[in-house]
Amino acid sequence: MSRVQIAIIGGGLVGASLALALQAGARERQWKIVLIEPYAPGDSYQPSYDARASALSYGSQLIYQQLGVWSSIAPRAEAIHDIHISDRGRFAATRISATAEQVPALGYVVENAWLGHCLWAALDSDIVEWRCPARVEKMRTLDKGYRLYLDDDSSLDCDLAILADGGRSGLREQLGIYAQHTPYGQTALISNISSSLPHQGVAFERFTEAGPMALLPLPENRSVLIWTREPNEAQRLYNLADHEFLQELQACFGYRLGALQQVGSRHLYPLSLVQSREQVRAHLVVLGNAAHSLHPVAGQGYNLSLRDSMALADCLLASPHTPGDLSTLQRYQHMQQFDQDLTIGFSDRVTRLFSNGKPLLAGGRHLGLLGLDLVPAAKHWFARQAMGLGVQNTQDIG
Numbered sequence: 001m002s003r004v005q006i007a008i009i010g011g012g013l014v015g016a017s018l019a020l021a022l023q024a025g026a027r028e029r030q031w032k033i034v035l036i037e038p039y040a041p042g043d044s045y046q047p048s049y050d051a052r053a054s055a056l057s058y059g060s061q062l063i064y065q066q067l068g069v070w071s072s073i074a075p076r077a078e079a080i081h082d083i084h085i086s087d088r089g090r091f092a093a094t095r096i097s098a099t100a101e102q103v104p105a106l107g108y109v110v111e112n113a114w115l116g117h118c119l120w121a122a123l124d125s126d127i128v129e130w131r132c133p134a135r136v137e138k139m140r141t142l143d144k145g146y147r148l149y150l151d152d153d154s155s156l157d158c159d160l161a162i163l164a165d166g167g168r169s170g171l172r173e174q175l176g177i178y179a180q181h182t183p184y185g186q187t188a189l190i191s192n193i194s195s196s197l198p199h200q201g202v203a204f205e206r207f208t209e210a211g212p213m214a215l216l217p218l219p220e221n222r223s224v225l226i227w228t229r230e231p232n233e234a235q236r237l238y239n240l241a242d243h244e245f246l247q248e249l250q251a252c253f254g255y256r257l258g259a260l261q262q263v264g265s266r267h268l269y270p271l272s273l274v275q276s277r278e279q280v281r282a283h284l285v286v287l288g289n290a291a292h293s294l295h296p297v298a299g300q301g302y303n304l305s306l307r308d309s310m311a312l313a314d315c316l317l318a319s320p321h322t323p324g325d326l327s328t329l330q331r332y333q334h335m336q337q338f339d340q341d342l343t344i345g346f347s348d349r350v351t352r353l354f355s356n357g358k359p360l361l362a363g364g365r366h367l368g369l370l371g372l373d374l375v376p377a378a379k380h381w382f383a384r385q386a387m388g389l390g391v392q393n394t395q396d397i398g
């Protein structure tokens with residue numbers, strides 16, 4: 001029976017980022033890390049690296065720089081120089097700019113497939129062993145760790161198991177860890193769009209009575225669309241012919257990017273706020289979407305999980321104990337609690353406020369947008385939160 005210090009269940013964006021954050025320290029400590037993932041790189045279907053793109057905050061870019069992988073991500077990352085926030089049917093709009101915030105970019109948009117490719121390529125197989133394709137089917141507690149049962153009939157013992165399966169496998173439930181699901185009653189429709197005018201590095205966030213939408217800049221003058229609608233309406237939009245879809249999108253978004261010309265394949269994601277009631281136990285951490293899954297319109301979910309991963313790696317590498325030690329894991333949870341509460345609260349409040357057509361709330365949002373433009377401190381606070389710098393300053397990360 002083989003035994004390793006750390007087994008990461010799920011080689012998605014979060015599992016792979018944690019492995020990278022641990023890699024150098026693990027080499028010094030002669031720890032062995034195993035990353036278990038059902039979908040091999042290059043497989044045509046990989047749930048984490050599908051057609052989606054992610055808005056990486058400025059803080060996340062600094063983290064990747066620190067991990068030495070930003071130079072390979074950068075050639076296919078599009079910088080966000082401005083965020084334009086507007087409210088359909090009202091004149092209120094606000095703009096957050098990198099120049100005003102004195103940063104090179106507010107964030108970057110990267111296709112998940114590319115990000116995954118860069119993370120996987122940066123892992124050293126002498127330290128991080130891939131078990132791929134393989135799926136963990138069952139977990140059993142041991143005196144000092146966990147035994148993982150894989151679908152290739154092998155098993156593996158570890159001192160620390162990281163559950164980074166996106167909450168998809170049922171393992172969290174198998175372990176008796178309850179997760180609270182709060183459905184938003186919305187589905188996100190995702191697609192890539194091209195337009196007649198260049199996006200010039202502007203990310204558009206637009207709030208409508210039927211739900212929020214975002215168009216984020218991608219390389220080659222494409223933009224990624226995140227359009228949230230009530231589920232039946234999202235399904236209807238999904239089923240439209242391309243030209244009908246573009247017509248409806250144009251009517252909702254307007255002409256800030258000129259004529260919307262081409263739409264790629266469309267994907268639907270039903271949206272809920274999911275929060276695991278437990279994130280650490282002795283010899284176990286629940287991480288990434290398995291720990292908290294957020295509404296995508298504020299672009300915070302992965303950025304938060306990346307900060308969690310860095311904090312977890314720091315705690316594990318600074319601890320005099322073996323990786324499964326409960327006090328070390330509790331220290332990690334304590335360190336990240338404030339960031340998680342702040343980010344989840346921010347993302348949830350922004351989504352609810354800007355998804356609501358009720359006159360009082362819509363009026364508040366109108367004032368909110370005007371207020372954001374008029375009160376520089378409020379705008380600066382919003383910008384820092386969106387940049388992933390809400391609870392830390394750039395020196396802390398860089």
Ligand SMILES: Cc1cc2nc3c(=O)[nH]c(=O)nc-3n(C[C@H](O)[C@H](O)[C@H](O)COP(=O)(O)OP(=O)(O)OC[C@H]3O[C@@H](n4cnc5c(N)ncnc54)[C@H](O)[C@@H]3O)c2cc1C
Pocket residue numbers: 009010011012013014015036037038039047048052053054055056134135136137164165166167168169171188190226269287288289290296299300301302303304305
């Ligand atoms: C439409 C949409 C847009 C988004 N946009 C943004 C954005 O712009 N910015 C941002 O910060 N966040 C964004 N997010 C959130 C972001 O996508 C998630 O935070 C991120 O994907 C979570 O990654 P993860 O690795 O935890 O989970 P996942 O991406 O779900 O990966 C889990 C991995 O575990 C593997 N796995 C599953 N079961 C098992 C098993 N039994 N054994 C082994 N492995 C297993 C899967 O194959 C997968 O590779 C968005 C989310 C959505 C839905």
